[in-house]
Amino acid sequence: MLVDTIGDFDIIPDSMPAEGDVSLTVRPIDLIAYWRRCGIMADFAAAFYACAHDQPNVEENTISTIFNELIENATKYSVKRNAEVMIHMMLYDTVLKIEIVNHTPEAHFHKLKKHLTKLTKSADLDELYIRTMAEKSENATDSGIGLLLLIKDYKLKIGAQFKKCEQTGDCKVIIQTYYYIEQ
């Protein structure tokens, strides 16, 4: 198994008990067939955490936006439409950790690894956004700014682990985001 770890991965390990702990498993085919379900899941996740009375500043619109970008990406780039996407949300006091696990085609596996490396090492994300949009104005087949906006505008910490099984060729991606709830 070849393993590459990028960015802020496991800054809060799963072994630490969370105050809120929700796991969901979904098949991409169910989301591709009815795309609105991505938004419905995102709104559910946001409402679930926003109703906590001891966390009055949990911003529902923010959590929904973060979740939606992550689930849309995982859905679009899963290796098989009937493969599983696993989502794990954990609340630690004022930090919401969202972990998404999926299996991607090998070409996307390498592309995403390169993209996330660029994002996590970039010194000027505004400049990267402007440059990306200039490139898209020539040929926009995909958006390509979802993760960039989450890091740049939402101050999310993000990390990822890329696992490739040499025997089977299976490419597994684990993405973790950490949203710090404003106090």
Place this chain on the structure above:
Amino acid sequence: MDTLNAGDAIITYNESESKMVFEGSMRLANMKEYDVVSSFLRKSIDDTDDPVVLDLRLLQFLNSSGITTLSLFILSCKKAGKPQIKVLGSESISWQQKSISNFKKLWNDVEIVI
């Protein structure tokens, strides 16, 4: 008035005010699905030299493909040198509070009111 249904959103263009009002939640699947939005925006403002208002205050959600679509629309106006763009946003909707200022980074002539 021209209107376009885009997923769970409605876009209305009021020609007399040169104002484009977005309402609802716009989370289409990809750039190809946003082609219809791009065409509507371009077609609506094609003949106008007047400043155009993009009123986003009732748009609860816009995904990254949607932000890319609006960004590319602004870049195309910048390239053409017209029309001037004014964007109205809401402080109480967090995606707008956090991301709407990006449009001005693409074209300094864009006016943001939030």
